[in-house]
Structures are given as C-alpha cells and as structure tokens.
C-alpha cells in the first residue's frame with residue numbers, strides 16, 4: 407500500500423457544513439435552510455455579482471497571478487501599501503501558504519482548544535506539533551497561550567472573533583499579549599468575522615505592522631459579510647518580507663478571475679456590508695431572546711453565528727433538525743459536545759429554526 411507522509415497520520419478531516427443538495431439527495435426533502443457554514447443569508451453583494459458578470463467572457467484567460475488590481479483596491483481600502491497584501495483562495499488558502507512557508511517537523515504551533523480546525527490540519531500536514539490551550543469562559547485565553555510559547559514555537563493562531571464560540575478579544579488583552587512578544591514567533595490574527603465585530607474595543611492588529619513589526623499576519627475574508635463564499639476569496643496583511651515569502655509558494659493562479667473581479671466590486675459595496683451587519687445584529691438579538699425562552703444557554707457572539715448549548719446529545723438534535731430541513735453544525739469536532747453552532751439567518755429562517763428546535767427538544771429531552 408502506498409503510505410502518505412507521516413504528517414497525515416494525525417489529521418482528523420475537516421467536516422464542512424452539509425450542502426443543501428446533499429441533504430435533498432439523502433433525505434428526499436426540499437425547502438431546506440442552511441445555517442451551518444456562516445454564510446451571508448442575504449445573498450452576495452450585488453456589486454460583486456456585477457463584477458462577475460462583466461468578467462465572465464474573459465475566463466478563457468488565466469487570472470492575474472499577482473491580483474494587481476484587487477491588491478490595489480484592498481490597499482486603498484485598508485490604507486496600507488499593496489506589497490503588504492496577499493490574496494488567497496479563501497483565507498484558507500493563506501492559512502495553508504503560511505503553514506507551508508513557516509512550519510516543518512521541528513515546529514510547534516499554538517492554537518486554542520476550541521478554534522478553527524484548519525490551523526490544526528495544515529500544521530499537521532507540515533508535520534508540526536499542534537499545542538492546544540484551553541479556553542476560558544469559551545474565549546481564547548491569551549495569557550495562557552502566551553505562556554505556552556516555547557523556543558520551538560513558530561506560529562500562534564489567534565482567531566478573533568473566535569470560531570466556533572463567537573467570543574471577542576479586546577484591544578487591551580491583545581496589547582498585553584503583544585508586549586515583549588518574541589520576534590521569531592509569528593502571530594496570525596484570523597479576523598474572518600472582523601466586519602461583524604467592529605467596535606472601539608476591537609484591536610488594531612494592522613497597527614502592529616504600521617509600528618514596524620514583522621511577526622504579525624492578519625487574515626480577513628470576503629466569504630462572510632461580503633457574501634461571496636462560493637467564489638473563494640480571502641487575504642492576508644503582513645510585513646512585505648513575509649508576504650514575499652508566502653508568494654514564493656503560492657499557487658500561480660490560486661485566486662480565480664471571477665473572484666478577483668468580484669472582490670474589487672464588493673469592496674465598493676460597503677453599504678451592503680453595513681446593512682448585512684445591522685440585520686445580523688438584529689437577528690442575533692431575536693435568537694438570544696428565543697434561546698432564553700427555551701432555557702438554553704448561549705454565548706454572546708461578535709460574529710454571524712451563535713454557539714448554543716442544547717442539553718444532551720447535540721448530534722441527535724442536529725440530525726432531527728436536519729430531517730426538518732434545517733442544517734446546523736454540531737460542535738463535537740470542535741471539542742464542544744452538547745453544543746450547536748448556528749449561523750444567523752433571515753428572520754423567517756430563524757423563526758423556522760426555533761420552531762424546529764422547540765419540537766426536537768421536546769422529543770429528545
């Protein structure tokens with residue numbers, strides 16, 4: 407038998423939220439709602455769609471491997487030089503490139519016990535050792551993560567706000583974490599849910615780069631607030647030398663032509679982002695009220711999903727919800743058994759979820 411490289415032995419595969427079509431095929435039901443992958447329920451940014459339509463007739467060409475125009479647009483948007491930016495096939499693509507460039511079998515990676523699984527998967531693929539630090543009240547324990555850094559540590563993944571718990575690390579905590587932070591360790595701030603967390607308290611992580619630090623990489627995505635998860639577009643902001651290193655191993659055409667066109671237009675559509683965030687915040691409050699009525703405890707979220715504790719077997723609850731056409735995410739894989747992660751939908755979807763959840767809880771408890 408052909409054996410894969412040793413790093414593959416320890417990898418538990420990522421289980422994505424079930425696609426609607428798969429549930430239709432498997433259960434023979436229609437009218438399904440997906441609240442499992444933190445997508446934008448209000449659709450894609452209409453300007454992004456315009457961008458895709460304009461670019462469609464050019465797909466006989468390879469995309470611009472440097473994503474020149476998109477990086478210019480992002481640079482203007484973020485007020486940083488374009489050579490501080492790398493765009494990727496989703497933020498996932500940039501996480502992969504970072505692991506490829508900075509890890510080997512000698513390295514240790516620090517992440518949180520309950521955080522985004524791709525950090526583990528890509529680190530293990532590079533044969534690095536992943537060290538998981540317990541959370542505190544569902545949030546990342548930055549003090550403990552800082553204390554865990556050893557001479558072997560190469561990368562620290564700080565997911566803020568955190569997936570799957572939705573918790574936020576505030577400016578002061580991050581500032582303390584960054585004081586005397588070892589120069590030879592890279593800290594990756596994964597801000598995939600940044601747009602939902604905007605507040606005075608949000609740490610200015612790009613500011614660390616402006617101060618001249620080399621060891622900070624900030625990740626963001628167009629998959630959530632901009633609503634173009636299906637196109638796969640994310641980006642990293644880092645020191646130009648780090649970006650140059652990542653570019654060495656980047657696939658030549660990792661970011662497709664339609665995604666680049668959509669990204670440029672989506673950035674002009676801040677009104678769409680604003681309306682999305684406003685609606686999600688309103689709907690989160692609706693869900694909180696309903697969870698309280700059902701006497702379920704939940705974690706207040708700075709994202710477009712909510713972690714809720716369903717007393718008992720969360721997988722069974724998920725399966726029963728599925729049979730009623732509602733897809734949610736059980737969190738056993740995130741080491742949070744008894745919890746569901748539920749993407750905030752539109753009002754009718756949220757109402758349907760709550761009706762189904764109420765029925766299922768009555769059946770199972």
Ligand SMILES: Cc1ncc(COP(=O)(O)O)c(C=O)c1O
Pocket residue numbers: 443444495496497498499522565568569596598626627628629635638639640
């Ligand atoms: C914390 C976090 N980082 C990164 C990603 C990946 O984002 P993208 O769709 O840009 O690959 C996700 C997607 O769910 C996420 O939750």
